[in-house]
Amino acid sequence: MNIVSIFEHSKACLYAVKYDDNELDALELLQEYWSDSDELRKFFKQYLKDYEAYYGKATIINIVEKTIDDADLLFETLFKLSEDESGKHLIGFFKPLHNKEAGKAYSLQQLKGYGVMSNSFLRVYAIRYGTSYVITGGAIKLTDQMKDRKHTKDELYKLNLVRDYLREKGDEGEFVYLEL
Amino acid sequence: MNNTEEKLKNLAAENPISTWKDKVSYRKENKAWLKKSTRVALRVLDALDHKGWSQSDLARELGVSRQQVSKLVKGQSDFKFSTVSQLEKALNIQLQTILLENEQVMTEEMIQERLKIEITDYHRRWSNTQHYFNLKNQKPNPHLVMAVEPSMEDDYAMAG
Numbered sequence: 001m002n003i004v005s006i007f008e009h010s011k012a013c014l015y016a017v018k019y020d021d022n023e024l025d026a027l028e029l030l031q032e033y034w035s036d037s038d039e040l041r042k043f044f045k046q047y048l049k050d051y052e053a054y055y056g057k058a059t060i061i062n063i064v065e066k067t068i069d070d071a072d073l074l075f076e077t078l079f080k081l082s083e084d085e086s087g088k089h090l091i092g093f094f095k096p097l098h099n100k101e102a103g104k105a106y107s108l109q110q111l112k113g114y115g116v117m118s119n120s121f122l123r124v125y126a127i128r129y130g131t132s133y134v135i136t137g138g139a140i141k142l143t144d145q146m147k148d149r150k151h152t153k154d155e156l157y158k159l160n161l162v163r164d165y166l167r168e169k170g171d172e173g174e175f176v177y178l179e180l
Numbered sequence: 181m182n183n184t185e186e187k188l189k190n191l192a193a194e195n196p197i198s199t200w201k202d203k204v205s206y207r208k209e210n211k212a213w214l215k216k217s218t219r220v221a222l223r224v225l226d227a228l229d230h231k232g233w234s235q236s237d238l239a240r241e242l243g244v245s246r247q248q249v250s251k252l253v254k255g256q257s258d259f260k261f262s263t264v265s266q267l268e269k270a271l272n273i274q275l276q277t278i279l280l281e282n283e284q285v286m287t288e289e290m291i292q293e294r295l296k297i298e299i300t301d302y303h304r305r306w307s308n309t310q311h312y313f314n315l316k317n318q319k320p321n322p323h324l325v326m327a328v329e330p331s332m333e334d335d336y337a338m339a340g
Contacts, residue, residue, distance in 0.1 A: 018195065038250070130188075
C-alpha cells in the first residue's frame with residue numbers, strides 16, 4: 001500500500017491510498033468507475049431493487065446519467081476545495097463515518113463525504129490524520145448499513161486496513177476530541 | 181504540522197502526485213460532449229441487451245476489436261459520425277438526429293402531456309357547444325363540437 005498526494009496546503013492536506021493491486025490511486029479509481037457507463041449500468045442492473053426501495057422507479061439510463069452528473073459535481077467540489085488554502089471547507093466536507101460520532105473529531109477517525117445532489121447515494125471514505133485526510137475509496141450506498149452489501153462491506157474493510165496501516169506508520173493516534 | 185503528519189507527507193513524497201486533478205479538469209472542459217457520449221454508450225448497451233448480443237458480437241459486426249467496443253461503451257469516446265452511422269446500422273437503432281429550425285425533439289412524456297391537454301380542451305369545447313344549443317333552445321347535437329367560448333356577457337345573462 002502507498003500514499004499519494006492529491007494536494008497539500010499548510011492547513012489541510014488530502015491524500016489517497018494506492019493499493020498494491022492497482023496502478024491508480026483510490027480517488028482516480030473512483031473517478032474512473034463513476035464515469036464508466038458500462039460499469040455503472042452493470043451495477044444498477046444488479047442493485048435496481050435497492051435503488052427503487054429508496055428512490056422509486058426509474059430507468060437504468062436515467063439512474064446512470066444522474067450518477068455520472070452527481071459524481072462530476074462531487075469531484076468538481078473536491079477540486080475547488082483543493083484550491084482553498086484555508087482548509088476550512090475540506091473539514092466541512094468530511095463527516096464521521098459513524099453517525100453517533102457527530103460533532104467529534106480525532107486522529108485516525110473514519111470519515112465519509114457525500115455526493116453533492118440532494119439525497120445522494122455517492123460516498124467517499126477517508127481517514128482523518130491530524131489536519132490531513134487520506135481517501136481510502138468510495139461506494140454507491142443504497143442500503144442503510146454498509147455491512148448490508150458486499151461492495152460497501154469491502155469499503156469498511158479498506159477503512160480499517162488503512163487506519164491500521166497509518167497507526168503503524170505514525171505515532172499511536174491520540175484520541176483527542178475536538179469541537180467542530 | 182506534527183510529527184505524525186510529517187511522516188505522512190514523507191510517505192506521499194515517495195510517490196508521484198496523483199493525476200486526479202488533471203482528470204477532473206478534463207471532464208469539466210469536455211462535459212458537453214461527454215454527456216452525449218454517455219447517452220450513446222447507454223443506448224448501445226440497451227440495444228445489445230435487446231438483441232441478445234455480447235460486446236464481442238458487436239465488435240465482429242463492426243469489424244473492430246472487442247477492446248474498441250469496450251472503450252465505446254464506457255461513454256468517454258468522442259464518436260465520429262462514421263462510427264455512429266455504423267452503430268446505427270449494426271444495431272438498427274437511431275442515435276443521432278440533426279434538427280432543422282422548425283423541428284423539435286419530443287419525449288413520450290411530452291407527447292402524452294400534449295395529448296392530455298388536447299383531450300381536455302376537446303371536452304370543454306363539446307360541453308360549451310351543448311350549452312350553446314341549450315341557450316338557443318335548439319336540439320343538442322352530441323356529435324357536434326363548435327369553437328364556441330362563453331363570453332363575460334353570458335355570465336351576466338345567467339347571473340341571478
